[in-house]
Amino acid sequence: MQTIYLQTPIQKDAIEALHVGDSVYITGRIFTSRDMGHLRIQGLLEGGQALPEDLEGSAVFHAGPVVEKEGEGYKLRVIGPTTSIRMEPYAQMVGELGVRAIIGKGGMAAETLANAAKYKYVYLQAAPGCAVQLAAGVKAVERVHWLDLGVPEAMWVLDVKDFGPLVVAMDAHGKSLYDDVRANARAEKARIAAGDGAGE
């Protein structure tokens, strides 16, 4: 287990150097996107239209911030991860876009693990519910797209410095911390259930 400081745009070889359990901090620019944002990206791509941002080498954060209007722009108050599994259907799309890091909570599933290995990206687990602490790593809101989707679902472009701590929970080598933990849990459950001498 190592601690790595990544700078966006993130290169493929930096991703290949990461393994499950490593700690990561990100400096540069991150983009928020969740259910409606991913759906809109998919729609634009299907229609052959351009995205408002180039996501090659990017970090995409499954999150919606609490913001305050400040002059022409916005000031970020707090931000933390949302439950990532909802974005599982877009595993290939984010890979094709060149996204190198997904930040969220709770982990993702087989599609993500396969596409992370194929396209070279990682899934980073942020501490859930820690919105004040994570906001300390955000220097500024650069801009926002798609506010018509509402504040949580809009794409917020954030200028970050040493954003974290984040844990590599799914790497580009086919390893998932969640799969390991879940397999152990299933074995333990079988042991407990058998110990009571009666199944369901």
Add this chain to the structure above:
Amino acid sequence: MSNCAVIDQALLARELDRLIRRAVVNISADTRQLLEEALERETKPTARGMLQSMLENTRMAREGNMPVCQSPGYPTVYVRFGDACLPGKLADMLGAGVVQATAEGLLRPSIVHPLTRKNSGDNSGEGVPNYEWSYEPALDYLEIIASLKGCGAELGNAMRIMTVPQLGKQNRGLKNFVLDTVIEAGGKPCPPVGIGIGIGGQMDVAAKLSRKAISTRLWTDNHPDPLYRQLEEELLQEINALGLGAAGVGGETYALAVKIGAAATHTAIAPVAINFHCWVTRRGGVRIWPDGRVEDLF
């Protein structure tokens, strides 16, 4: 009905405002204590890091008067009242208070139409906040518990109308249902979680009992009925033995509490609802007496 009286509405308005503000920037003290104990027990470095972040985040939110989590969750308000302390315009005032807190940047606007997904922009919406009214004629105070429960946690929830054979010997079948649900939920509900389990009634009754048990009881309390107390303790021990840990990354403590709410049911069925609550227990509780006395519950 001659002794019916509406509680002082100006006092109620002040207390509701205070209650919302307190709930948004704090987690309840019982949860904070359980998190600290979980950190003391934890041996896995990654899980320790997660628990440390949670405690540090809680401190930063309180000291900086910031929302402890970016998601405001979904508000359900439990109200108990009697003839001498009718709630009056409580619902109007609390709904307006949530909208006001949203305008001040304490709550992110997150309430949407269930199908069009259009965001109201101010956390108002049909049926929001949700109220659970309990009329107890002889009660001499008005009790309000507002619970802002996160919705990532909802993604792990499960409900089953079990049967007698499915309950199994010593409720093994029920316990297996809980353990399977926990394994499936993994890190999704922001562990370490509290788990509310509603048993009995029909589907609607069990579901409401599950939410109420984990939202209104102290996570450090004991069930008054020894049967349910034992089941709560056994489930907590078995759930944590699975080793899923904080954030679902592996560790000693996945659940801080298991709380059962029960009601009688029909002889043909055994409904069981499992309801996850993230570690961010934003809840404000207050009791108000007709003479103006006020007592905080959380």
